[in-house]
Amino acid sequence: MKAKILFLISVSLVLIGPVWLIVRSPRNNNDTGQKKIEVAASFYPLAFFAQEIGGNRAKVINITPSGAEPHDYEPTPKDLLSVYRSSVFILNGGGIDPWAQKIVPELKARGVIVVNMSEIIKMRQEIPGEPSTADPHIWLSPTLAEEEVFAISRSLIKADIQGKLDYEENRDRVVNELKAVDGEYRSGLSSCRQKDFVTTHAAFGYLAERYHLSQVSITGLSPDAEPSPQKLSEIVKIIREKRIKYILFETLVSPKLAQTLAYETGIKTLTLNPLEGLTWAQKANSVDYFSVMRDNLKVLKTAMECS
Numbered sequence: 296m297k298a299k300i301l302f303l304i305s306v307s308l309v310l311i312g313p314v315w316l317i318v319r320s321p322r323n324n325n326d327t328g329q330k331k332i333e334v335a336a337s338f339y340p341l342a343f344f345a346q347e348i349g350g351n352r353a354k355v356i357n358i359t360p361s362g363a364e365p366h367d368y369e370p371t372p373k374d375l376l377s378v379y380r381s382s383v384f385i386l387n388g389g390g391i392d393p394w395a396q397k398i399v400p401e402l403k404a405r406g407v408i409v410v411n412m413s414e415i416i417k418m419r420q421e422i423p424g425e426p427s428t429a430d431p432h433i434w435l436s437p438t439l440a441e442e443e444v445f446a447i448s449r450s451l452i453k454a455d456i457q458g459k460l461d462y463e464e465n466r467d468r469v470v471n472e473l474k475a476v477d478g479e480y481r482s483g484l485s486s487c488r489q490k491d492f493v494t495t496h497a498a499f500g501y502l503a504e505r506y507h508l509s510q511v512s513i514t515g516l517s518p519d520a521e522p523s524p525q526k527l528s529e530i531v532k533i534i535r536e537k538r539i540k541y542i543l544f545e546t547l548v549s550p551k552l553a554q555t556l557a558y559e560t561g562i563k564t565l566t567l568n569p570l571e572g573l574t575w576a577q578k579a580n581s582v583d584y585f586s587v588m589r590d591n592l593k594v595l596k597t598a599m600e601c602s
């Protein structure tokens with residue numbers, strides 16, 4: 296894995312050497328004929344916020360493609376070239392995009408403005424004091440997403456001071472929408488029979504914290520960590536004791552475990568989207584961060600039997 300990343304970085308550097316000056320010069324033009332700034336983000340929610348704030352002044356590239364999830368995505372040399380040619384690079388940190396973390400020093404040395412959310416927002420740690428147990432899923436709390444939006448707008452202003460007013464106007468619009476979503480969650484989840492919800496991987500810790508819910512996850516912080524038989528039997532016990540009626544699985548991860556568990560306990564499944572990426576179909580249907588957050592709220596209200 297490490298060797299592969301180093302190889303990709305060296306390949307990209309070889310590519311970048313001769314083309315560096317070429318790719319830095321011509322930029323896309325926006326409606327007013329000005330050059331667009333190029334922005335790269337390691338995965339969906341960061342790219343979505345950047346495009347919303349950047350509007351027609353920015354061209355944003357999402358490195359993790361539709362249909363893929365960021366926990367195990369490895370960038371291609373072409374992806375890395377897109378990162379190196381951008382004016383601003385936005386990463387999450389906290390273990391979800393390790394390739395991005397590794398290239399930060401090189402990007403900074405080349406003058407790319409880097410926004411690393413794990414340095415801006417204090418992450419929860421499953422085991423306090425152990426950074427390797429950091430929970431990276433900050434975008435699923437609308438209030439923490441607001442902090443991300445402010446950090447992104449600051450970086451765009453730094454890269455393109457002439458667009459300051461546009462970026463601030465767009466930022467305020469996104470922040471207002473996040474505040475509206477937060478209000479909908481607070482009222483929608485204020486009166487529920489259940490406090491616990493069962494998910495595939497532990498992506499909803501910040502969301503649970505914000506709305507006083509309790510997440511029971513099958514696989515832990517990363518979707519590819521296999522649960523032990525003991526962990527599975529503990530979850531079965533919780534489902535039976537608390538009379539939980541639904542298991543919530545994801546769009547980009549195999550639903551097999553969740554379905555097996557649902558079959559074994561005789562309960563139903565629903566989809567709760569951790570927003571780590573969209574499928575191609577969702578992208579084609581103009582699904583976005585806000586529509587998924589609202590769909591997730593409906594699912595949570597059903598699963599948790601809210602009135």
Ligand SMILES: [Zn+2]
Pocket residue numbers: 366432496497498516517518569571
């Ligand atoms: Zn995740």
